[in-house]
Amino acid sequence: MENQLFTISVFTENQVSLLHQISMIFSRRCLNIESLSVSACSIPGVHKFTITCCSYRAMMEHVVKQIEKRIDVLKAFLHTDDEIVFQEVALYKVPTASVLESNIEDIVRGNGARVLEIHPEYTVFEKTGHTDEITELFDKLKVLGLRQFVRSGRIAVTKAPEELVSDYLDRQERRRQDINNE
Amino acid sequence: MSEKITGSEILIRALIDQGVDTVFGYPGGTIMPVYDRLYDFTDRIRHYLARHEQGAIHAAEGFARASGKPGVVIATSGPGAMNLTTGLNDALMDSTPIVAITGQVQSALLGKDAFQESDVVSVMLPVTKWAIQVRRPEDIAPAVARAFYIASSGRPGPVVIDIAKDAQTNMAEYKFEPCTFIRSYDPDPEIPEQVLSEAAAILNEAKRPMILAGHGITIAKAEEELISLAEKADIPVGCTMLGLSSIPSGHPLNKGLLGMHGNLGPNINTNKADVILAVGMRFDDRVTGDTSKYAPSAKIIHIDIDASEFDKTVKSNLHIHASAKTALSKLLPLIEPQKRSEWVDSFSQHEEVESERVMKREIEASTPDGKMLMGEVVNKVSEAFGHDAILVTDVGQNQLFSVRYFKFKSPRSCISSGGLGTMGFGLPAAIGAKIGVPYRNVVLFVGDGGLQMTIEELGMIMEYNVNVKIVLLNNNFLGNVRQWQHLFFNSRYSATPMVNPDFKTLASAYGIAAEDVPHRDNLDEAISRMVAHDGAFLLNVNIDEEDMVFPMTPGGHGVDEILLNSKEYYKPV
Numbered sequence: 001m002e003n004q005l006f007t008i009s010v011f012t013e014n015q016v017s018l019l020h021q022i023s024m025i026f027s028r029r030c031l032n033i034e035s036l037s038v039s040a041c042s043i044p045g046v047h048k049f050t051i052t053c054c055s056y057r058a059m060m061e062h063v064v065k066q067i068e069k070r071i072d073v074l075k076a077f078l079h080t081d082d083e084i085v086f087q088e089v090a091l092y093k094v095p096t097a098s099v100l101e102s103n104i105e106d107i108v109r110g111n112g113a114r115v116l117e118i119h120p121e122y123t124v125f126e127k128t129g130h131t132d133e134i135t136e137l138f139d140k141l142k143v144l145g146l147r148q149f150v151r152s153g154r155i156a157v158t159k160a161p162e163e164l165v166s167d168y169l170d171r172q173e174r175r176r177q178d179i180n181n182e
Numbered sequence: 183m184s185e186k187i188t189g190s191e192i193l194i195r196a197l198i199d200q201g202v203d204t205v206f207g208y209p210g211g212t213i214m215p216v217y218d219r220l221y222d223f224t225d226r227i228r229h230y231l232a233r234h235e236q237g238a239i240h241a242a243e244g245f246a247r248a249s250g251k252p253g254v255v256i257a258t259s260g261p262g263a264m265n266l267t268t269g270l271n272d273a274l275m276d277s278t279p280i281v282a283i284t285g286q287v288q289s290a291l292l293g294k295d296a297f298q299e300s301d302v303v304s305v306m307l308p309v310t311k312w313a314i315q316v317r318r319p320e321d322i323a324p325a326v327a328r329a330f331y332i333a334s335s336g337r338p339g340p341v342v343i344d345i346a347k348d349a350q351t352n353m354a355e356y357k358f359e360p361c362t363f364i365r366s367y368d369p370d371p372e373i374p375e376q377v378l379s380e381a382a383a384i385l386n387e388a389k390r391p392m393i394l395a396g397h398g399i400t401i402a403k404a405e406e407e408l409i410s411l412a413e414k415a416d417i418p419v420g421c422t423m424l425g426l427s428s429i430p431s432g433h434p435l436n437k438g439l440l441g442m443h444g445n446l447g448p449n450i451n452t453n454k455a456d457v458i459l460a461v462g463m464r465f466d467d468r469v470t471g472d473t474s475k476y477a478p479s480a481k482i483i484h485i486d487i488d489a490s491e492f493d494k495t496v497k498s499n500l501h502i503h504a505s506a507k508t509a510l511s512k513l514l515p516l517i518e519p520q521k522r523s524e525w526v527d528s529f530s531q532h533e534e535v536e537s538e539r540v541m542k543r544e545i546e547a548s549t550p551d552g553k554m555l556m557g558e559v560v561n562k563v564s565e566a567f568g569h570d571a572i573l574v575t576d577v578g579q580n581q582l583f584s585v586r587y588f589k590f591k592s593p594r595s596c597i598s599s600g601g602l603g604t605m606g607f608g609l610p611a612a613i614g615a616k617i618g619v620p621y622r623n624v625v626l627f628v629g630d631g632g633l634q635m636t637i638e639e640l641g642m643i644m645e646y647n648v649n650v651k652i653v654l655l656n657n658n659f660l661g662n663v664r665q666w667q668h669l670f671f672n673s674r675y676s677a678t679p680m681v682n683p684d685f686k687t688l689a690s691a692y693g694i695a696a697e698d699v700p701h702r703d704n705l706d707e708a709i710s711r712m713v714a715h716d717g718a719f720l721l722n723v724n725i726d727e728e729d730m731v732f733p734m735t736p737g738g739h740g741v742d743e744i745l746l747n748s749k750e751y752y753k754p755v
């Protein structure tokens with residue numbers, strides 16, 4: 001039962017209290033959420049939570065079922081890194097003076113970063129990538145006197161051709177029609 | 183356009199449209215508009231005033247479990263709502279349909295620590311199937327429809343509707359549409375044909391199959407299907423505590439109670455079986471003991487309406503995601519008729535040992551001072567009601583003895599706090615059960631500890647003349663804890679001796695007939711008087727405090743490692 005990083009995607013209705021309903025399932029089991037990102041997904045009215053958590057597979061499978069059991073949750077899925085394409089975004093704020101003294105081109109080109117804003121006082125870089133890539137740039141900019149740093153939660157899409165929740169929604173739509181025809 | 187009515191009236195009309203005629207509750211500031219409307223509908227809805235909100239919700243649970251209908255409970259905000267928490271958790275653990283309606287402070291005051299404001303939805307989410315706050319009168323009827331649908335479909339459970347006071351007093355049009363579908367919820371999943379045929383093949387090939395019957399059978403009203411399948415394939419049945427009345431006690435294939443204090447036969451043979459068909463049960467740790475030693479030679483087929491139960495504590499080879507009724511009725515035609523006499527008979531050697539070594543000394547007890555044993559009392563009371571009463575228990579030795587020694591003829595006859603083990607459940611649940619099914623006898627077995635946790639509900643019995651028979655198994659101890667102290671804590675009886683009131687006088691103060699039974703010689707006649715009495719009755723029975731529940735599988739042991747008494751493990755020959 002070795003721990004590894006899992007990604008859970010949860011599709012829900014867009015309603016009050018869902019974050020609480022999902023997070024309590026983790027806290028009850030003393031599981032730490034590593035990152036969390038929530039927004040509307042490609043299907044109108046459906047929201048998607050992307051959660052990463054370090055644990056063992058049986059525990060994560062159990063958690064996914066517990067999440068799915070909540071009434072307002074449509075469907076939840078468990079992924080390992082090889083099953084998804086994922087990304088994080090980070091913003092770095094560095095004193096402009098020290099940026100000018102360094103090799104900006106190397107920072108931008110060498111790390112696939114972008115400059116978002118240049119101000120006489122500070123410069124803001126943006127980088128999207130995997131956790132370790134973002135950390136690498138963090139280490140480099142730290143030497144330049146990094147003033148602020150923020151990193152988003154992981155976002156991910158699966159390698160499957162469609163949103164995984166579509167099947168479920170189709171099935172439920174058929175059920176709804178059957179019930180109405182009864 | 184239809185006329186506008188207050189949110190309170192919308193609530194009450196929606197309850198009536200939902201088929202509700204009985205509610206339990208307790209008023210207070212933020213729910214007063216609802217109580218005021220209720221006053222106009224007393225011909226349609228009967229309100230039972232509990233003496234504590236915990237009593238109200240346990241009564242609603244008893245009502246639901248006996249009648250099969252959702253139980254409704256109403257409370258005020260803050261302390262009223264918080265007093266429901268234990269009952270909601272109890273109902274969640276035991277899959278009991280409860281709709282709890284709580285008052286809430288005015289919307290404008292929410293989040294500002296207003297007088298009697300509690301964050302009800304946040305507190306209740308972990309102990310309910312669903313919870314919602316309503317702030318507008320037009321949202322009340324849809325919330326009620328959704329609440330009842332969620333509470334009573336799929337795996338039933340408790341739901342909360344928290345209604346701000348202004349939503350109760352503001353006006354809206356009333357329109358009621360029952361809820362039959364929620365996009366994010368499928369309480370009636372289809373079973374793939376292939377799963378059914380696989381399950382049938384496994385069962386048809388089995389040499390030593392066993393059925394584990396859980397609460398899901400009672401909930402889905404699948405008793406007939408269970409018995410038909412067991413009989414057709416000659417499969418012995420072991421019952422979980424809450425599954426006990428799903429097959430009559432006297433049925434030759436009913437091999438008794440599973441788990442920690444269950445019968446020897448079904449526990450030993452769980453580990454001999456080659457196939458286990460688990461129906462509407464969740465492999466609770468009190469049933470399985472150490473799961474690493476559980477059913478080592480069995481293929482397990484698990485039927486449950488709640489997909490999150492699959493592989494939760496015990497891995498199954500095949501799971502059928504459906505209600506017990508749907509699954510069993512679809513399996514039945516695929517099952518070959520068979521005789522498995524040798525396997526079925528293999529239970530009897532264990533039954534004989536248990537009868538001889540455990541039950542006899544309990545039932546035919548002879549203590550020198552005439553103090554009685556719980557098993558003996560339960561056995562006699564069960565018999566006095568023709569083994570066909572509804573058993574309600576509290577928690578503790580009284581519960582374990584009564585589920586072991588009480589007998590059942592009809593379904594829906596065993597009401598006990600199984601999952602949460604809530605002391606104080608018994609008295610109000612018995613009251614609710616009797617209100618739910620007035621034509622049946624309801625007998626409560628309760629300890630002196632548990633009775634005092636909700637003893638205020640004697641007031642409900644008094645006010646509403648509820649005919650429940652209360653058998654107080656009074657050992658002047660928190661008996662179950664005492665038993666564990668004796669077995670595992672060197673008989674150090676820390677905080678378990680009880681200094682008790684005079685229960686007979688207490689009952690009399692409520693106008694409830696009562697009798698002390700100090701000595702075994704008085705027992706038979708006292709029971710007869712209790713049965714004959716037309717109305718509630720409390721029998722205060724003098725129980726020997728040394729009495730302990732056996733057999734017992736101590737914590738951390740395998741299901742077949744069973745103590746026959748405090749010193750000796752059972753060694754089957």
Ligand SMILES: Cc1ncc(C[n+]2csc(CCOP(=O)(O)OP(=O)(O)O)c2C)c(N)n1
Pocket residue numbers: 576577578579580581603604605606628629630631632633655657659660661662663
């Ligand atoms: C609300 C609650 N508090 C504590 C317990 C722990 N507990 C389980 S059994 C028991 C003793 C019950 O004593 P009594 O009601 O006298 O019944 P007996 O075991 O003697 O039959 C206790 C304290 C519990 N189950 N529920």
